[in-house]
Amino acid sequence: MHPRADHHPPAIHTRRAATRLLALLGVAGFVGTARAAAPGWPEEAFKQTSEADAIKALYGKSAATSDKITLEVPEIAENGAVVPVSVSSSLADVTAISILVPGNPLTLAASYTLPAGTLPSIGCRLKMAKTSNVIALVEAGGKLYSTSKEVKVTLGGCGG
Amino acid sequence: MRPSRRDLLKLLGASAAAGVMPRPSRAQANADIYDIGRSGNVRLLHMTDTHGQTVPVHFREPSVNIGMGEARGRPPHLVGAAFLEHFGIAPGTAQAHAFTYLDFAEAAHRYGKMGGYAHLATLIARLRAEAGPANTLLLDGGDSWQGSWTAHRTQGLGMVQLSNLLGVDAMTSHFEMTYGEEKFRANLKAFKGTYIAQNVFLTDEAAFNGAEALDPDSGRVFEPYIIREVGGHRVAVIGQCFPYQPIAHPRRFVPDWTFGIREAEMQKVVDKLRGAERADAVVLLSHNGMDVDLKLASRVRGIDIILGGHTHDGVPQPITVANPGGRTLVANGGSNGKFLGVVDLDVGKGRVNGIRYTLAPVFSNLLPADPAMAAQVAALRQPDAAALDEKLASAGELLYRRGNVAGTMDQVLCDAMMQELNAQIALSPGFRWGPSVLPGEAITMDLVYAHTAITYPDVYVQEMTGAAIKTIMEDVCDNLFNPDPYVQQGGDMVRMGGLDYACTPGGSMGNRITELTLTDGTKLDAAKTYRVAGWASVNLPQGGRPVWDVVATYLRGQGEVRPRRPAGVKLNGVDGNPGYAA
Structure with missing residues (x-):
């Protein structure tokens, strides 16, 4: 992890590993508030099984592709159970960052709400059962933006 | 049937040289193929993927090496006659034998075995002397310390000794890591050159537990590059080891390390070399494989030439790839000791003015064995010679x-x-x-x-x-x-x-x-x-x-x-x- 203690930590909503997601590692060692204690927990959004439904449930609007989002993922996962994902953005006035994995049984993997003044940069690790796109959603200035990359999950072996 | 030296020389008509700089014309028929001649002011010698083959071998190049989509019909995805035609190599020649599968068994009898460390040593010594030792770097793209019983019995260490005898200045890796971190590190200690890899970092868990790293802040495990004053200029060589080590091989060998292509890191390293480090030439010594290198070259700015391996593609001429920063040449040096890449750079202030590339086939019948290397190879094989x-x-x-x-x-x-x-x-x-x-x-x-x-x-x-x-x-x-x-x-x-x-x-x-x-x-x-x-x-x-x-x-x-x-x-x-x- 890369400590960024000079910035406010974002509040973190996350489901538990039981929903095929590995527990999120919060930025700067600030572990997210527990579900029960988190007002505004997006219950419906975390239940969705498609990209469109998850985005609709979370934000109620559609996302435009942006090149001002940096999504860092491995090309091939070294271990599908712990795939490192980080998202940062140069967009102004970022208020939320979410990560979707359409290939997982439940699409929404993580959603971060960022108080004003927070550096828009998050990192976590996700469990991925199979090769899938990973989509980063960034809400900035009241609008929604996205970028995506594919992460390959392979059986491994037989390299030359 | 052994070929005579004269036969070989006659058959070796076509020049293997290619690249940006025109090579001086010279008499064709009786030319010594290793009389490459000086060009520029810096010479890089590139060996890769010898796979522990200490003695000469036959190695048949593929008849099936399919490229799909963008890669269709583009080197390295050419075989046989299509390969010869693309590179202007005459059929039936020694070059044709070295680079293709055509008439393999018959041509193998005619031209003899290829590679072998004692023959490679002779060629390296000659080319180093020609350019001047102070103007020459020997680079090893990895997969040299595995692939034979000699390598395996010594868990890589015997091959390290041969690398030292060759005088390898810098290397990166692939199978070298399959001996496990402890033995790999011991081998690196015995290695007299510098091991370089910009794409290896500690896992979060290993960093948390204080595992050994070059830079604990970033988790970077190895030196990402070397810079050498060569011919009065600053030549930087970045290392890129095999990006998928824990996927293609058991994770247990290197549990603390995470890999990947790490294109963004690569760009940062190149930018640092071009900026603060004032490098005049930037070379990437890569174990990505040629197709990965071709894509990387189209996206990362500021690399003059990629000297690649892994996919074992013996490609006579590098491919020029355009990118937002200019262009990058992509070469691949074959395998099993069959070839030695000879890269002559004309390096100026802050830039490379010209590159001449030759992928020289190592014909063991044309290159006398270096006695010191031959003795060392024999000593390494000796304990098991009867069984082998x-x-x-x-x-x-x-x-x-x-x-x-x-x-x-x-x-x-x-x-x-x-x-x-x-x-x-x-x-x-x-x-x-x-x-x-x-x-x-x-x-x-x-x-x-x-x-x-x-x-x-x-x-x-x-x-x-x-x-x-x-x-x-x-x-x-x-x-x-x-x-x-x-x-x-x-x-x-x-x-x-x-x-x-x-x-x-x-x-x-x-x-x-x-x-x-x-x-x-x-x-x-x-x-x-x-x-x-x-x-x-x-x-x-x-x-x-x-x-x-x-x-x-x-x-x-x-x-x-x-x-x-x-x-x-x-x-x-x-x-x-x-x-x-x-």
Whole structure:
């Protein structure tokens, strides 16, 4: 992890590993508030099984592709159970960052709400059962933006 | 039949040289092919993927090396006549033999074996003397410390000694890491050059636990580059080791390290070299594989030339790739000691003004053995010489490995596992190393090791469903033919014994493998269970017999050996593809 203690930590909503997601590692060692204690927990959004439904449930609007989002993922996962994902953005006035994995049984993997003044940069690790796109959603200035990359999950072996 | 030096010289007509700078004209017919001549002010010598082959070998280049999509018909995805035509090499020449499979056995008799460290040493010494030792760097792209019994018995250390004797200045890696971190680090301590890899970092857990790293803040494990004052200029060489180490090999060998292509890190390193480090030339010593390097070159700015390996592509001329920062040359130096890359740079202030590239074939008959290296190689082989020289059987036909979907030597390995382990189906990994055996030649124990000497060699027998077998085949096939080079791992298709199939390289993941048929003609049943043998599993614990024992036992009973039946792989959608020769 890369400590960024000079910035406010974002509040973190996350489901538990039981929903095929590995527990999120919060930025700067600030572990997210527990579900029960988190007002505004997006219950419906975390239940969705498609990209469109998850985005609709979370934000109620559609996302435009942006090149001002940096999504860092491995090309091939070294271990599908712990795939490192980080998202940062140069967009102004970022208020939320979410990560979707359409290939997982439940699409929404993580959603971060960022108080004003927070550096828009998050990192976590996700469990991925199979090769899938990973989509980063960034809400900035009241609008929604996205970028995506594919992460390959392979059986491994037989390299030359 | 041994070729005379005169024959060879006559046959070596065409020049291997290529690149940006025109080479001076010289008398053709009787020219000494190694009389490359000085050019520029910095010389880089590039060896890669020798795979521990300390003595000369035959190595047949592929007749099937298919490129799909953008890669179709583009080097390195050219074979045979299409290859010769593209690079302007005359058929029937020594160059044609070095670079293609054409008339392989006959040409191998005519031109002799290639590579071998004692012959390589002679060539390196000569080319270093020509340019001046102070103006020359010797770079090793990795996969040098594995692949033979000598390498395996010494767990890489014997090969380190040979690298030191050659005077390797910098190297990166692949199989070197399969000895495990502890032995790898011990080998690096014994290595007199500098190991470089910009793409290895500690995992979060290892960083938290205080594992050893070059830079604890970033978690960077190794020196990412070297900078040398060469010919009065600052020459930087960045290292890129094999990006998929813990995926292609058991994770347990390097549990603390995480890899990847790390394009963004690469750009940062190049920018630092071009900026604060005031490098005049930036070279990438890569073990990505050629297709990955071609994509990287189109996206990362500021690299003058990529000296690549891994995919074992002997490519006579580098490919020029445009990118937002200008252009980058991409070369690949072949394998098994067959070639030495000679890169002559004309380096000016802050830039490279010209590059002349020559991929010189290492003909052991043209290069006298270096006595010191020959003695060292003999000393390393000596403890097991009798065992290594055991003639297990003779080759009933040309036995080779390299090719996208099958090789005759691999079929022999599969036959051995099926017979010795009483299995219906056998799987053998699509490694790209392993020398060829000419018809009538002895198959020695040394040769068996040269196809099998890895650190997870044990055979297994498992009950697997037809569906599970197909899943494995599709997975490996996607690692070979995925249209995105960044997710290709650089190996060939898993070899199948006892199972024929059709493959559509241009298909999508999960839909390339069809017509799975057992030897008796029945279709593979997805729900039915089969007895499957294999080796080199990345997941199963070791505990069986090493595959080389199984193969040796089989061969001792054969006399003259050939695959029991040809590999029954039908390729769809490749008609007319210049990377495919039926």
